[in-house]
Amino acid sequence: MNRYQRWLPISGLLAVVALGLTGLISTPPPIAGAPAADVAQYYARHHVGLEAESLSNGLAMIFLVVFAATFHARVGTIPSLVALVATAIVAACMLIEVAAFQALAYRPNPDPARAALLNDFQSFAFQVTTFPALLFLVAAAVAILSSATLPNWLGLAAVAAAVLQAVSWVSFFAPPGPLAAGAYPDILAFGALLGWLVACSVTMLRRRGGDSPSRYSEARPRLRSQ
Numbered sequence: 001m002n003r004y005q006r007w008l009p010i011s012g013l014l015a016v017v018a019l020g021l022t023g024l025i026s027t028p029p030p031i032a033g034a035p036a037a038d039v040a041q042y043y044a045r046h047h048v049g050l051e052a053e054s055l056s057n058g059l060a061m062i063f064l065v066v067f068a069a070t071f072h073a074r075v076g077t078i079p080s081l082v083a084l085v086a087t088a089i090v091a092a093c094m095l096i097e098v099a100a101f102q103a104l105a106y107r108p109n110p111d112p113a114r115a116a117l118l119n120d121f122q123s124f125a126f127q128v129t130t131f132p133a134l135l136f137l138v139a140a141a142v143a144i145l146s147s148a149t150l151p152n153w154l155g156l157a158a159v160a161a162a163v164l165q166a167v168s169w170v171s172f173f174a175p176p177g178p179l180a181a182g183a184y185p186d187i188l189a190f191g192a193l194l195g196w197l198v199a200c201s202v203t204m205l206r207r208r209g210g211d212s213p214s215r216y217s218e219a220r221p222r223l224r225s226q
Helices: 010-025 036-045 047-075 078-106 112-128 130-147 152-172 184-206 213-225
Strands: none
Touching: 010 047, 010 184, 036 047, 036 112, 047 078, 047 130, 047 184, 078 112, 078 130, 112 130, 112 184, 130 152, 130 184, 152 184
């Protein structure tokens, strides 16, 4: 592993930073089912901020795909390949959501009914992202636990984050309110995914590509036989 590849896992941290900035640039949009007047007022007020947020989201998806490719290169198994494919689907869903954001931010005074429909669409696009995110986390957990390339606790943490992704599906059936799409269940599941990305990125940065426990364990019998 050359010195440049050694630092590729930092792409996961950069993805988290870029995604975190989207929550700081402007306040979260109204949840699905919010009154049309409130939606139109929000997008008229945060016109510039949402354009910057769209750019940050797009960059985050680039970093996320690079991180998933690095993870697959490090582990090199079928589950890690599935995790890479799932990440590409996550990126596609997020970019569709960004397109809805940008369509609303593009017009300073959007029609309230159309704005409410697009806002609901972007909320459910975010909700749909939980499906490939669940696949990504489960595949990553299987890859880690079966290969011993990374610590087992990281695989168990991925399982816990995957459970939160599954629980967030309650938003598909919840009426407008704190459990609706884009509200607390989705925010909690998304936060767990970001937390796992940070943990995995830092762990991969601290471990060199060839320093996996399985390789050490294979080397010990050879030393004893000599």
